[in-house]
Amino acid sequence: MSTLIDLLDHADKLKIELDQYRNWENTNILEALAVEYTYDSNRIEGNTLTLRETDLVIHKGLTIAGKALNEHLEAINHYQAIHFIRDLIKANEPFNKHSLLSIHSLILHGIDRDNAGRYRQVPVMISGSQHTPPQPWQIEKLMEDYFLFYQQQKTQLHPIIFAAELHEQLATIHPFIDGNGRTARLIMNLTLLQSGFPITNINGDSESRLSYYSALEKCNIEQDKTDFYKLITEYTIASLERLLQLIKTI
Numbered sequence: 001m002s003t004l005i006d007l008l009d010h011a012d013k014l015k016i017e018l019d020q021y022r023n024w025e026n027t028n029i030l031e032a033l034a035v036e037y038t039y040d041s042n043r044i045e046g047n048t049l050t051l052r053e054t055d056l057v058i059h060k061g062l063t064i065a066g067k068a069l070n071e072h073l074e075a076i077n078h079y080q081a082i083h084f085i086r087d088l089i090k091a092n093e094p095f096n097k098h099s100l101l102s103i104h105s106l107i108l109h110g111i112d113r114d115n116a117g118r119y120r121q122v123p124v125m126i127s128g129s130q131h132t133p134p135q136p137w138q139i140e141k142l143m144e145d146y147f148l149f150y151q152q153q154k155t156q157l158h159p160i161i162f163a164a165e166l167h168e169q170l171a172t173i174h175p176f177i178d179g180n181g182r183t184a185r186l187i188m189n190l191t192l193l194q195s196g197f198p199i200t201n202i203n204g205d206s207e208s209r210l211s212y213y214s215a216l217e218k219c220n221i222e223q224d225k226t227d228f229y230k231l232i233t234e235y236t237i238a239s240l241e242r243l244l245q246l247i248k249t250i
Helices: 004-019 028-043 049-061 069-090 097-106 136-153 161-174 179-192 206-219 224-247
Strands: none
Touching: 004 161, 004 179, 004 224, 028 049, 028 069, 028 179, 028 206, 028 224, 049 069, 069 097, 069 179, 097 136, 136 161, 161 179, 161 206, 161 224, 206 224
8 A cells, every 4th residue: 555655756756747738728628627526526515416417507507407406506606616716826816715715605606695705603513523613703713823824834745735734624624604625625726726736636426425524534533634645645646647648638
């Protein structure tokens, strides 16, 4: 079994190879990957749209019979959030409270107007988890520390570890009523994209979802983040390999 160091080294070598193709820019590939990422990220949270249905909702504006309105909105909103983080990077905008709340506002747009883009004001429980998120009065200070961590560590940690940390910390704080997971994964990918890595897609099938949640749970219950670091690194490697394969077929 590969160690975390071995996995990070492999990811770095693939990233060096990807850097040789920096001028490849292919809209079709980027769009396909954005739809796949939207599909899987929403599927992790229970959305039942298929990959094809997700694409039709996003690009054709179709309504899928038998599927809830919120599932359609989740697809559209997440897709728009991906483009929003890409725009932040192109404009060299900083990641801060404003950008985080803007991302979350997109995720819940048309779904929960009262809570979109706002920290929660009530206690919450996470279904199936032993972790109890912080109380509402703690959130503002915890998020201030979160952004301080971002500023202090963005050039100190390996980019993949840094992205995984931002994901895990946000999921642990659970600052929103809903949309924490999708927002955490978007922030993870925002920081990966800032470092030149491709969007990393966590599979949404049942087995992968269980492994993902188990690794997050271990961070909270056992204070051991190794499994989560390895999981995110493995998914980053898979995304690098997939993108390189696609580029080489152009």
